[in-house]
Amino acid sequence: MSLLEARHTRPLEGGASFSLGNRLTRLAWGAAWLLLCRFTPPPLHGWRRLVLRLFGAQLGPGSRVHGSARIWLPSNLELGAQALIGPGARIYNQGRISVGARTVISQRAYLCASSHDLADPHFQLVLRPITIGAGCWVAAEAFVGPGVIMHDRAVLGARGVLLGDAEADGVYSGNPAVRIKQRVMRAG
Structure with missing residues (x-):
C-alpha cells in the first residue's frame, strides 16, 4: 500500500501522505501527460488512451x-x-474511481475519492x-464526493454536490444534491 500513516509521517508538518514510489510514479505521469497529451487535439482519444493504459488505467473500448482533464x-x-x-x-x-459504460463526466466536473479522518x-x-454506474451523467462543474455510488443512469445536475449515494434513474441537483425527479428514458 502506498498510503502512509500520518502519525509517523506528520503531513500537517510537511511530511508525505504517499510512498516515494507513488510520488515518483505521479511525477512521471504528470510529465508524460503534459508532454504527450495535454495539448493534443480533441480527436486524438486513441493516443490518450494508450498513454493512460501505459500508466495502468483500465479503459473500455471507445472510452x-x-x-485538458487532470487525472491524479x-x-x-x-x-x-x-x-x-x-x-x-x-x-x-487517490482512491479508486470506476466509471461505467456510456457515462459522461462533463466539463470541469470534479470527482474526489479521498478525505481525512476528522x-x-x-x-x-x-x-x-467512487463508483459511477453505466449511463450516468455528471454535469458541468458538479462535485462527486468520497465514497459515493451513483447507480446506473443517475444524473447529477450542473454544479451539484453529491455527498451520498444516488439511486438508479434519479436526477439530483443542488448543494448538497437532493433527488428532484425520476429519469425516464424514451424508447430509442
Missing part, C-alpha cells in the same frame, strides 16, 4: 478522455466502454472509492 493516478481509474471524461474535468483518484489529530488521509 474518451480530453487532453491512472492506475486508480477504470472507464467503461464509451465513457467520457470531458474537458477540464478533475479526477482526484477525529485523528494527525489528519490521516482516508481513501474512499
Whole structure:
C-alpha cells in the first residue's frame, strides 16, 4: 500500500501522505501527460488512451478522455466502454474511481475519492472509492464526493454536490444534491 500513516509521517508538518514510489510514479505521469497529451487535439482519444493504459488505467473500448482533464493516478481509474471524461474535468483518484459504460463526466466536473479522518489529530488521509454506474451523467462543474455510488443512469445536475449515494434513474441537483425527479428514458 502506498498510503502512509500520518502519525509517523506528520503531513500537517510537511511530511508525505504517499510512498516515494507513488510520488515518483505521479511525477512521471504528470510529465508524460503534459508532454504527450495535454495539448493534443480533441480527436486524438486513441493516443490518450494508450498513454493512460501505459500508466495502468483500465479503459473500455471507445472510452474518451480530453487532453485538458487532470487525472491524479491512472492506475486508480477504470472507464467503461464509451465513457467520457470531458474537458477540464478533475479526477482526484487517490482512491479508486470506476466509471461505467456510456457515462459522461462533463466539463470541469470534479470527482474526489479521498478525505481525512476528522477525529485523528494527525489528519490521516482516508481513501474512499467512487463508483459511477453505466449511463450516468455528471454535469458541468458538479462535485462527486468520497465514497459515493451513483447507480446506473443517475444524473447529477450542473454544479451539484453529491455527498451520498444516488439511486438508479434519479436526477439530483443542488448543494448538497437532493433527488428532484425520476429519469425516464424514451424508447430509442
